[in-house]
Amino acid sequence: MDLIIQGQPAELEWLRKEIDRELGPQAQLEAVPSQDSEEMNEPLLVALIVALGGPVIVESIKGILERRYQHLEEIRHLDLQQRESEMRHQYEMTELQLRLADGEGEERRITEQDLEDLAADVA
């Protein structure tokens, strides 16, 4: 079962680093870059895919998602690095979109709170 996280590139980049640091290869983390033009450009993340292999991973992901509010300054810095300066503004956290993919082509939207129940389900 995969968790698909969609959000702003800077938040996703912060999450990518945290998930990689905390879970390493067991998260089977896949970073999805934007590919909406014919130009060949540096990657701008539009989604992360994490394999929910067990309750420990689910709990870790939940903890990382919660922690992101405490790292607003760090994420704001990543945002400034990624956007053109005339768009600079006070960075505001956005609501992440979470979806659960069962590997058979089915997906459903979930909330951060749902991750609690999910940890028990995958145990």
Add this chain to the structure above:
Amino acid sequence: MERRPHSYVDPVTSCVHLTLRGGDDEFDGLLGAARSSPTDPSFKKGLFAYSHRVHRSLLRHEWAHVLQLATYPALYLRAARSARVMVGPGVFLSTNPDRYPLPLRFQMDAEWQLSSMLSTIPFRAVVGEHDIRTEVAKSNVGRGILTERDLLEEDATVFQYRAEISGPGLGRAYRNWLREQPRYSRLFSFLGLHFGSADAALRLLPVMVRAAFRTTRPLESFLKIFGTIMHEGVDFFVDVPTDEDLEDLFLIDLRSKLGAVTADDLSMQKPESGDPQGVIEEEPFLSLIDRFPQLSISPLSNLDARGATGKGGLAREALRHPERFFDRRDPEPREDLLAYWPPAMTISLDHPDFPRGATLLALSPLLHETVVPGLDGRTYAEWTQSVLKNRMLWREVLAGAAGVNSRCPHSACGYHESGLCHGWMTVPAKADDCEFPQFLSLITKHRLSTDRTALEPAPELEA
């Protein structure tokens, strides 16, 4: 909110566009010079040097894309078609004098539209026990999904890595390097997973991409090669001693499955979706370069394919073996590769106070030395400047640009609110000095109506 990357290569113009980040004293000094004396040669030299020193690794990645454009037949073919699409609106307007209300709206033919987006269509490769199926995916977001862009980006990423370490590298080290910052990595992950070896994925990935882009259907060909490897066993291919032999092996396999296309099969008059499937051999590729020499990448393609011993073939060699051209202790590449420098680069600073008109345009020496066939002695350097203006202009118009040009201070100018000049790069100090109106009239045979709401014919410019 739309995000623009800080660096990208436009396959139509082969131009590398860089918007530099900074914050150090040198950046601040350059910003000051951009505001006070943007035409001063020392500012331009300083900006060029800064981009090379601070963003060296990124530049090498973009350079790899330019080498791909010069040597991968499928990319050259696609760029030629995109260039045809690019000039389409100008050609249409110049041959159909009429009154066109603003903002301009153009509708691309559905088949051409599809063909222009082929590189971004997501596919899922389903690896079964006995076969590999591919299916078009609903979105780019999902595990195991690949696009052609992944192939090109990760080929360039491997190039960047090998140039940085000046060696072929190891799979595990490459994986760690990928994690340092956002980098394209899902193709490498996909191959690593199915080959069961990061070393094998690193070794085979760029060779598979090179062979795939010698065909008219790169992604399908890539997956065919992948299928062959899975069927025969990855060890057999990893044991092939050289990348050149490996590439030949993949091409023999593709030829046996797909056949080859002739030069006559590859027409600019029809969209890519109409191409027959097959390997584009060297002769049809050379014919393609000759039949469509207007591309700015053409001099590089010619040099690589037909250059004298010691000068030709270096683009292909560099893509195969970046470590032969880059030494991690030396910031400069091997001197002979400089002939293959990107045809054009724009460099600007990522700061709200950077005047857009101060953007540096750097053209490669090769373009200054080479004459465009059939253009009365004009060099590629002159021609490329015109191509870039066309490209920037129409890209913005076709993307739906409308209303005030916020990058230009000349609000009294008739074109300021027309939505036509959003892509115009050079903003002069005085509105009367702006070359945009003249350029637009030249390529469209139209001008802004006196009530500023439409384009109307300019009879004095019609041939």
